[in-house]
Amino acid sequence: MDRRQALRRGGAIALLGILSAFASTARRSVASGNAPVIEVLAQRFRFTPSEIALRSGQPAVLAITSLDFVHGFKVPELGIRADLIPGTVTRVTIKALAPGRYDFLCDNFCGGGHEEMNGTIVVSD
Ligand code: CUA
Numbered sequence: 001m002d003r004r005q006a007l008r009r010g011g012a013i014a015l016l017g018i019l020s021a022f023a024s025t026a027r028r029s030v031a032s033g034n035a036p037v038i039e040v041l042a043q044r045f046r047f048t049p050s051e052i053a054l055r056s057g058q059p060a061v062l063a064i065t066s067l068d069f070v071h072g073f074k075v076p077e078l079g080i081r082a083d084l085i086p087g088t089v090t091r092v093t094i095k096a097l098a099p100g101r102y103d104f105l106c107d108n109f110c111g112g113g114h115e116e117m118n119g120t121i122v123v124s125d
Pocket of ligand 1: 043044045071072106107108109110111113114115117
């Protein structure tokens with residue numbers, strides 16, 4: 001093999017390397033793109049929907065928008081909490097969960113109905 005052939009072969013191997021790196025990146029982004037995005041609204045004194053249905057083992061992203069106040073979003077059992085700044089979308093990633101019910105609540109005092117501002121993530125088999 002002369003020098004030119006060697007260079008060509010090296011180039012082909014490098015190109016294959018780049019292509020396979022690209023393919024594995026694409027797979028990863030498809031995998032994370034599998035997580036459905038669920039829109040949630042927060043306003044005095046409720047979350048809509050207040051019941052969020054997920055399947056066991058299925059991660060999801062909650063895209064939460066507050067309409068009127070810096071409500072809180074807390075899922076005590078999952079160690080998740082966030083402040084919901086009006087005018088911004090707060091994205092909360094829910095990892096794959098075992099079947100069950102996971103309560104969430106507003107944990108920023110927002111007025112007379114604060115204690116009733118809550119909901120549940122219901123994870124089915
Ligand atoms: Cu909303 Cu407390």
